[in-house]
Amino acid sequence: MIDERAIVDAKASVADDVSIGPYSIIGPDVEIGAGTWVGPHVIIKGPCRIGQDNRIFQFSSIGEEPQDKKYNGEPTRLEIGDRNVIREYCTLNRGTAQGLGYTRVGNDNWIMAYVHVAHDCMVGDNTIFANNATLAGHVNIEDYAILGGACLIHQFCTIGTHSFIGMGSAIAKDVPPYLMVSGQPAQPHGLNAExxxxxxxxxxxxxxxxxxxxxxxxxxxxxxxxxxxxxxxxxxxxxxxxxxxxxxxxxxxxxx
Known part of the structure; x- marks a missing residue:
């Protein structure tokens, strides 16, 4: 299940049925659960725990150091749950010692191409991130939220459950649950009734x-x-x- 051209560190823990494509690199302190598929040319660094039945597509960078100038090599981590789809060129960074110490992605999320999840973010379950959605550090995305393409979420913002963020929006404040918002800066456009x-x-x-x-x-x-x-x-x-x-x-x- 592991292509002979992949590199898997001896200190990584990979379930027996995990599939890893050619030229992917799995570093030490990485744990990958059963049923997960890792495509070609994926880099996963630890400390990082990835659950079961995930699909990680080519050219994604998972568990890289946080993009924070205060980071000084502390052993922070990334945690990913089960049944997530992470498409091409996504970047999910570890946490910082000044923040939570970890970045966490829950279960059953659909993360499309070029999405960035920065350090110390918390992503719940059943969310959808369209292409190029970008989270700054310390952002909290609650369950069932949908982020439109190329939307930008400012650091420390919370996006409430069942909310919908329109494409190209710039979010600088919290978005309450159940709302539709869009624009730069974002404004409310009613309830996400549908x-x-x-x-x-x-x-x-x-x-x-x-x-x-x-x-x-x-x-x-x-x-x-x-x-x-x-x-x-x-x-x-x-x-x-x-x-x-x-x-x-x-x-x-x-x-x-």
């Missing part, structure tokens, strides 16, 4: 989220006053509670 319907959200929950969106984005209220109004209706729907909690906890402020 995405929510596809994922099985009830009509009642979507209606409640529409009301919550109008309170925050269409009422002319300050964020503080909007949260006070949301407090009156968030108990009825967990989705509204999550929306309100995200806004209340945002440290960078929200796209608005």
């Amino acid at each position: 995405g929510l319907r596809r994922r099985g959200f009830s009509p009642e929950a979507i209606k409640a989220l529409r009301r919550a969106y109008k309170i925050v984005y269409r009422s002319g209220l300050t964020v503080t006053k909007a949260l006070e109004q949301l407090a009156e209706c968030k108990d009825a729907f967990a989705e509204v509670a999550a929306f309100a909690e995200f806004i209340a906890q945002s440290e960078r402020g929200i796209v608005r």
Whole structure:
């Protein structure tokens, strides 16, 4: 399963059924789980743990040193879960000692060509990154978020669950859950209603989220006053509670 032209360090731990293509290089302190396929010309450096049933396409650089001038060779790491697709020319860097110490990618993510995931980022499950989406350091991408092609996420931003980022957008503040945003700088463009319907959200929950969106984005209220109004209706729907909690906890402020 390992091409004779690949180089696999003796200190790497590779499951028996892992496939590694020609000219790929697997360094020490790399762990690759069962069922994972690594294409040709891939470089994977450690410390790095890759789970099961992933597909990593050619010319990707996985687990390289962080692009941070403060980095001084500390043994930080990259963690990748299961069933992810990582397409051509993607770069996923390790963490920094000043940050989390690790970069983490969850399960079932679809990461298209030329995507960059910088140091200390946290990527959840079931996300989609279109071509050239770029994360600066310390970014948090929550479950089911979709990033359009060539969008840019500023460091320390959080992209909420089930949100949709339009192509070419520049994100410099947090994006609350369930929203559609786009532009440079990004602005809100309503609820990601179609995405929510596809994922099985009830009509009642979507209606409640529409009301919550109008309170925050269409009422002319300050964020503080909007949260006070949301407090009156968030108990009825967990989705509204999550929306309100995200806004209340945002440290960078929200796209608005």
